[in-house]
Amino acid sequence: MPLTDYDSAACSIARTAQILGDRWSVLVVRNLFNGMRRFDALQQHLGIARDVLTKRLALLVDEGIVERRPYQPEGERLRHEYVLTPAGRDLRTVMVALMDWGDVHRPGQDGPPMSLRHRDCGAEIHAHLTCAAGHEIETATRAELVPLAGAKLAG
Amino acid sequence: MPLTDYDSAACSIARTAQILGDRWSVLVVRNLFNGMRRFDALQQHLGIARDVLTKRLALLVDEGIVERRPYQPEGERLRHEYVLTPAGRDLRTVMVALMDWGDVHRPGQDGPPMSLRHRDCGAEIHAHLTCAAGHEIETATRAELVPLAGAKLAG
DNA sequence: ATGCTGAGTCTGGAATCCCAACTCAGATGC
DNA sequence: GCATCTGAGTTGGGATTCCAGACTCAGCAT
Secondary structure (H helix, E strand, O other): OOHHHEOOOOOHHHHHHHHHOOOOHHHHHHHHHOOOOOHHHHHHHHOOOHHHHHHHHHHHHHOOOEEEEEEOOOOOOOEEEEEEOHHHHOOHHHHHHHHHHHHHHOOOOOOOOEEEEEOOOOOEEEEEEEEOOOOEEOOOOOEEEEEOOOOOEOO | OOHHHEOOOOOHHHHHHHHHOOOOHHHHHHHHHOOOOOHHHHHHHHOOOHHHHHHHHHHHHHOOOEEEEEEOOOOOOOEEEEEEOHHHHOOHHHHHHHHHHHHHHOOOOOOOOEEEEEOOOOOEEEEEEEEOOOOEEOOOOOEEEEEOOOOOEOO
């Protein structure tokens, strides 16, 4: 049975893309990774419209990727900040994969703008594919997609 | 200098998200990875509006991710098919990272729908992060982002 | 000549997006 | 007490984009 007979929606890529698949979600998550927590900081740094940011954050909170957490700075009233949940932090592999691709294929004039380093040893961090047997999977390495129990037929 | 002083657009994640950051692009690329090459097949399998698919494919071709290639099936007239370029195939790490996240955090009732296997050895393929010194980077591992020459100040 | 098919293009209405202005609550100043 | 400021949204109107379905077009088949 060809893979194309399986329902496209029953695919983890589709489910993830449904959450992250818009112009802003990925950038919001990236800034949260960088420690930015406040609404106005996100809004100004990204240049996103305020109402859109409100909706994106609400969606990310609904999806369990972001937590809206109250806090009160010294001598100010109670406010809210946005921080990644553990599920959100698990998106780091996705973020690094996106960054790696951009570094190689859209480097800009002056080369890559940022480098992600392992804090313990200072070496650069990159995303890559390996199989469970430990083989490195390069771009040209052949792979095959095998349907499991969770697969559904289309139609 | 805090990271937030750097221009958000001068970021490889932003550049990549600008191309892949909509509801459909990622799914189109996924289907191209699965060997689907023809317009109508993509349109029907994804349920995407025809004009939107036309625009997405044109954008992916412009960006060098997809090649529009003429071919002529036996006894039919000349047609076009869409195939990934080497830059497009480099997106596999991104796709697998998205799939891995979905498998863990949005598994569906019956578990993950698909498994990606190394064709040579049959073992499952996953995306992960390692530093150049060979350390495995887990979700909780601390990392830091270091500005390079390509970084620009905001404003 | 007529029909069929793959690959689009066209059209009108729905949904999003953007920008700017407005609101609201509590802290601060006078 | 009263006006002001600030962070975090909410609201309103116009511009884009999205969608579904109808239409087009080229060449093979009958």
